[in-house]
Amino acid sequence: MQSIPNIDEFNSIFNAYYTRFLRFALGYVKETEVAEDFVLEAFSAYWENYVNLRLDTKPQAYILTIVKNKCLNYLQHSQVRQRAEQQINDHNDWKLQLSISTLKSCDPEFLFSKEIQQIVDNTLKRLPEKTHQIFNLSRNKGLSYKEIAAELNVSVKTVEFHISRALEHLRLSLKDFITLLPFLAYLL
Numbered sequence: 345m346q347s348i349p350n351i352d353e354f355n356s357i358f359n360a361y362y363t364r365f366l367r368f369a370l371g372y373v374k375e376t377e378v379a380e381d382f383v384l385e386a387f388s389a390y391w392e393n394y395v396n397l398r399l400d401t402k403p404q405a406y407i408l409t410i411v412k413n414k415c416l417n418y419l420q421h422s423q424v425r426q427r428a429e430q431q432i433n434d435h436n437d438w439k440l441q442l443s444i445s446t447l448k449s450c451d452p453e454f455l456f457s458k459e460i461q462q463i464v465d466n467t468l469k470r471l472p473e474k475t476h477q478i479f480n481l482s483r484n485k486g487l488s489y490k491e492i493a494a495e496l497n498v499s500v501k502t503v504e505f506h507i508s509r510a511l512e513h514l515r516l517s518l519k520d521f522i523t524l525l526p527f528l529a530y531l532l
Contacts, residue, residue, distance in 0.1 A: 357403050358387055365411050372415040382418075386410035459520075467517040471510055478503055479510040 362383060369379035386407045397406065468476055481487045481495065482503075489503040495505075 354391060357390075357407075361404055361407065362387070367407060368408065369411050369415055373418050376412040378418065381412040382411050385414065434519050463517050464514065468510070471513060474507050475506040482507055 357520050365383045365386065366379055369382045370376065373379050373382070389410050390403060390407050468479065471479065478492055478496070481492045482489070487495070489507070490505045492498075493500045
């Protein structure tokens with residue numbers, strides 16, 4: 345362990361190595377302000393921990409190790425952020441491709457075909473009476489959930505439940521027409 349650092353010795357080390365360490369950090373982080381922060385923090389850490397260092401500690405090596413570790417942490421964090429951004433971009437690209445292919449495969453004639461309408465009608469007929477009634481009030485009469493709840497003397501949550509239930513049944517019935525589901529959702 346050492347005693348209190350000598351300010352002249354510290355200034356000498358700072359003046360001799362600051363620019364070198366800054367260039368070192370800039371070589372990795374490519375941002376002047378970030379590199380400056382890392383180098384200044386490393387010199388500060390050396391000053392603050394001086395009394396706890398072994399006598400054979402080389403100040404330049406100690407300070408550069410701190411700069412290196414700060415740069416390494418910064419780059420690893422950047423790498424994680426870039427991977428996350430890439431995954432988001434990949435997912436957005438996938439969604440865009442799905443939208444494009446769905447639109448390309450959309451056949452408006454088929455959307456209004458008897459086959460689709462028959463599947464929808466049969467599915468709605470098989471729904472429990474209350475679910476069918478609520479779905480009909482929502483889709484065919486255009487009532488809001490709140491209006492349906494008031495008319496049937498039930499809660500809005502009950503209306504939401506029955507609408508969700510009806511839509512789930514329709515999704516299952518129309519699963520073979522998966523590319524059409526976005527369009528059918530607007531039509532139901």
